[in-house]
Amino acid sequence: MFAEADEALLGMSTRDSLEKVVDRVLAEQPHIDLVVASGDISQDGSVESYEAFRQISGRIDAPARWFAGNHDELPQMEQVAQHHGLLDPVVDIGQWRVTLLDSAVPGSVPGFLAAAQLQLLEQSLSEAPDRHHLVCLHHHPVAIGCEWMAPIGLRNADALFAVLDRFPQVRAILWGHVHQEFDQMRNGVRLLASPSTCIQFAPGSVDFKVDTTAPGYRWLRLHDDGRLETAVSRVVGLEFEVDYGGTGY
Secondary structure (H helix, E strand, O other), rough: OOOOOOOOEEOOOOOHHHHHHHHHHHHHOOOOOOOEEEOOOOOOOOOOHHHHHHHHHHOOOOEEOOOOOOOOOOOHHHHHHHHOOOOEEEEEOOEEEEEEEOOOOOOOOOEEEHHHHHHHHHHHHHHHOOOOOEEEEEEOOOOOHHHHHHOOOOHHHHHHHHHHHHOOEEEEEEEEEOOOOEEEEEOEEEEOOOOOOOOOEEOOOOOOEEEOOEEEEEEEEEOOOOOOEEEEEOOOOOOOOOOOOOOOO
16 A cells, blocks of 8 residues: 555556455455454555554454564554554464564565564463464565565574464464465465455565456455355456556565
8 A cells, every 4th residue: 555545556556356256255255253364464564554554544444453574664553553452462263373573674575573572472372272273474484486586585494383383273374465365274274365455466576576366355255163165256357557567676
C-alpha cells in the first residue's frame, strides 16, 4: 500500500487489487474467526498507507492481526495498529493457538528472529500444551525453490526449528514474503506460504521474475482435532497491466 490511492507497484494498483481480494473473501467465506496480514503491508511506510489497509481489510467483520515485513516501517505501523489490538502476538481460536512472530529487521531484507521472539514462541507453546498450534511470521524458514530468494529468507531458521521441534502440538507454519503458493511437510508440520494481494513472483525462478497469476489469499480451516484444511483463492476477472520486465522493487 501507498499513501496515495492511485500509486501502483510494478504497474498494479495495490488498493484496487486489495479491494478485489477482500471482495472475494467476503463472497467465499461466510464465517471468519481471524484475518492475518503476513507483512509487507506498506511500500512507502506511511501512516496513511497503514490506515488505508486497515480500512479496506476492515470490511471483513472479524478480528485481525498484523506483523511486520521487510518493507514495513514499524513505528508508523504501530501508530495505526496499536489502538486496535492488531499487533497482539497470541490468539486462541477454539482448540487452536496462533502465535505471530516478528522476523523483520530494520533496514534489512532477510529476516531474523531475535531472542525475545524465540522466547515468546517458547512461552506461547509451553503455556498451551493441549492446544494445536499455528505459527506465523513474514520470512520463509525453508528453501522454496526460487534461487534469488534463498539469501533473503529467515537467517536463523535453525533457531526457530530448535524450538518448534520440541513441541509436538505444532501443526503448521505460515509465512508471507514470497508472493507465491507453497505447501509442504516437515516432520509432520505443514509449511505454508500465502500469495500476495498484489503482484506474484514466479515459482522456480532463478532471478527476480513477476508471475502472471492473479492476486489472492490463503484460507485455513482449523479443526478441533488438529486437522487443517487450506487452499489459495485468486481474483478472477481483474484486468491489470504488470511490468513483467521488472528486476526488483
